[in-house]
Amino acid sequence: MSQPLKEADIIFPHLSNTPNLSQTLSSLRRSTLSIHNRLASISTDSDFVTSVAVLHSLPLVANERCGSWYIPPSLKSESVYFKSTDGHMGEWRFSLRRLNLQLLDVVEKWGGAVIVDSTRRGKSMPDALSKTVPIWCCVVNRAIFGEKHELFTPPQAVSESEHAQIEKRIEGLVHQFLxxxxxxxPNLRAKLQKPLRPIWVTQQSSLSSSPPSFPGFHSIVLCTASRRVRGAEGSENGYIQGAADDHEAWAQGLTPTLFWKNKDLLMGTSEEDAPSLIERLISEKDGSSAVMTLIKPTSQLYISSSQNVDLGGFNVVISCTPEPLSPTSLKDANVQHYLHLKCQTGKLGSRDLRSQLPRLLTFFTSFPAHPNNILVCCPTSKDLSVGTALAILCLYADDAGQLDLKKRMEAKGINKAFIKQRLSWITTSNPALNPSRATLQSVNAVLLESQDPKAALPTKHSSENTPGLPTSLPIRQTKPDAQEPETKNEHDHKDEVPKQKLPNIPAAIFRHLESTDDRPWNFTRTLRSALSTHPSGTVTGTATFTPCNLSSSTTLPLTLLYAEQGDFVTDSGLRFTARRKYVYQLKSEVDSADDEVKGKEDKGNYIAVHFFDDEKMPRSATTAEGVGEKGEGVGGLFVEMGELKPHGDVHVLHAKNREQHLCAADLYTASWQFLEAMGRGEGGELWWEVRYDAKGPKKDYYSSTRYTRSQ
Structure with a gap:
């Protein structure tokens, strides 16, 4: 007879092996966001994209990099690079680095275009389509036709107040472009018979059965490929909104071209076998020759990858590679002149470029004034070779793009605007040629003025071809300080106190803000609201500014993730937990040729505060993850700090926001106070304060926060 069951006979799972609710939900979300579901969603959305192109009888143009996934390669006419960040609240820029003028060639041929992009859950369309492209259309219209053409934005995505703020910036953007x-x-005007006008299409749009006709303008159809998902992905039976977005995180090396070439095979493969199949497809890619890009308006300067490069037809070859090209390949291609600029890969290569670029001068010394085809190559074709070609254009090309190696540009003719204009030649010739920030800094340092005083002097650069030959770049030399009159005697000089270089105050404060969980800032915030809908009270807690580890491929400035946690006690006695995140960045007007031109008062460093993007960096993400390797968590601009200067109390630095920030119909202003010691980089007992005032129909309050910490 069996014994009755005892408690000791029951095997309970150990608590550590039992997933909690959060782990279970995360596992379900990962399974929903699988490669198979992503590719299936892309395929479904592609059918909609194709139907839009057929309806409008217009070619498909991919807004890279997301857009190419939704367009079969046989239907893709062109690529453009409109960044969503240029349309974020408070940013609203016309990129002077990527002009996207190649789109006008498509419009000239077809009368318009369908630009394809997508966005992830939570938005109906990406900011690139709702704001960046409309800004571009308006600027191009006014620049070409010389009239005050209207700015068009989608009312369902852009409020009236934001539209008005963008409108105020258009004229300034036009002047920058020109x-x-x-x-x-005249050349651009010949391509357009009438103005450009954006038209927005989503999967929620009602499409007509007959092709629409727009006799008064060239239609730029802005097509959001994915349908909007309002709930969680798990409720959509595997459908993922914006499935192609951020493909580096999920595609495992798969590219749009590989996907469409092997679409049926990939869709018929199980999730478990997909990674190995993708790995095999990547390894089987043919080793086709590198693609050459002619940099217009020149007729002889080309850029290419050094991998599988075909050197035939090039009289001059310059490689920016760790090792020189094979002598056999150079000889077989009958290359007459070869220069190896020894550069490592990544950021180290960008630094190497700074010391290697002066060798161009000695290399071109014995050349005829107008050389035959010149090829500049590097491992990626998108970074070091672009920087080298940019230096050649700045030094030897005239405004028509004619290279004259006997007539070098004088130093006084080279400035940031000039470099930016030459860079636009490269990015217009091929928008994919996008050099890194570090490479542009090296080019600027060589062509303009280096922080190293020795860089302004003639130097010697040893090379295999011209050992010890002295060279000097047309660097603008900083004038030395005026010497004291010779009538002063030696004793007078001994008594003089040398002038100290003033510290970079925003940079010093930015460094002081950095903190960790074990050394946080303590803060007290006072909230006072005139409206009953917003309670008044006090928040006390701690805040950290965590440095963000960004990928070397990003162009973001120094970044700190601000995270606070505290208790909010209202005047009526209610208590709430308060948490919030912001992104602080140390920006500069002179870091790269991509920076937008601003007024003289904006030169130097300044601190900017951005919203934290919870959609791209979920709240479950830890502070250690920062804003993501590529800055995914950096949201729209909130406020920018103006000039820091003493005011009243000589031991305190004051600053106000550069521009008032409009959020919907409410106007925000900001002001800061810092202990002067923070601006000098000194330690001790530190404090700073920030105050925000919000005025409008929905808000009427101020928030004053004081932070303290022992250094």
């Missing part, structure tokens, strides 16, 4: 890029307006 003054800095110096476009060939």
């Amino acid at each position: 003054d800095i890029c110096k476009p060939n307006i």
Whole structure:
């Protein structure tokens, strides 16, 4: 007879092996966001994209990098690079680095275009389509036709107040485009018979059964490929909104071209076998020759990857590679002149470029004034070779793109605007040629003025071809300090106190803000609201500024993730937990040729505060993850700090926001106070304060926060 069951006979799972609710939900979300579900969603959305192109009888243009996934390669006419960040609240820029003027060639041929992009859950369309492209259309219209053409934005995505703020910036953006890029307006005017006008199409749009006709303008159809998902992905039976977005995180090396070439095979493979199949497809890619890009308006300067490069037809070859090209390949291609600029890969290569670029001068010394085809190559074709070609264009090309190696540009003719204009030649010729920030800094340092005083002097660069030959770049030399009159005697000089270089105050404060969980800032915040809908009270807690580890491929400035946690006690006695995140960045007007031109008062460093993007960096993400390797968590601009200067109390630095920030119909202003010691980089007992005032129909309050910490 069996014994009755005892408690000791029951095997309970150990608590550590039992997943909690959060782990279970995370596991379900990962299974929903599988490669198979992503590719299936892309395929479904592609059918919609194709139907839009057929309806409008217009070619498909991919807004890279997301857009190419939704367009079969046989239907893709062109690529453009409109960044969503240029359309974020408070940013609203016309990129002077990626002009996207190649789109006008498509419009000239077809009468319009369908630009394809997508966005992830939570938005109906990406900011690139709702704001960046409309800004571009308006700027191009006014620059080409010389009239005050209207700005068009989608009312369902852009509020009236934001539209008005963007409208105020258009004229300034037009002047920047004309003054800095110096476009060939007659040439552009010949491509457009009428103005450009954006039209928005989503999967929620009602499409007509007959092709629409727009006799008054060229239609730029902005197609959001994915349908909007309002709930969690798990409720959509595997469908993922914006499935192609951020493909580096999920595609495992798969590219749009590989996907469409092997679509049926990939869709018929199980999730478990997909990674091995993708790995095999990547390894089987043919080793086709590198693609050459002619940099227009020149007729002989080309850029290419050094991998599988075909050197045939090039009289001059310059490689920016760790090792020189094979002598056999150079001989077989009958290359007459070869220069190896020894550069490592990544950021180290960008630094190497700074010391290698002066060798161009000695290399071109014995050349005829107008050489035959010149090829500049590097491992990626998108970074070091672009920087080298940019230096050649700045030093030897005239405004028409004619290279004259006997007539070098004088130093006084080279400035940031000039470099930016030459860079636009490269990015217009091929928008994918996008050099890193570090490479542009090296080019600027060589062509403009280096922080190293020795860089302004003639130097010697040893090379295999011209050992010990002295060279000097047309660097603008900083004038030395005026010497004291010779009538002063030696004793007078001994008594003099040398002038100290003033510290970079925003940079010093930015460094002081950095903190960790074990050394946080303590803060007290006072909230006072005139409206009953917003309670008044006090928040006390701690805050950290965590440095963000960004990928070397990003162009983001120094970044700190601000995270606070505290208790909010209202005047009525209610208590709440308060948590929030912001992104602080140390920005500079002179870091790269991509920075937008601003007024003289904006030169130097300044601190900017951005919203934290909870959609791209979920709240479950830890502070250690920062804003993601590529800055995914950096949201729209909130406020920018103006000039820091003493005011009243000589031991305190004051600053106000550069521009008032409009959020919907409410106007925000900000002001800061810092202990002066923070601006000098000194330690001790530190404190700083920030105050925000919000005025409008929905808000009427101020928030004053004081932070303290022992250094």
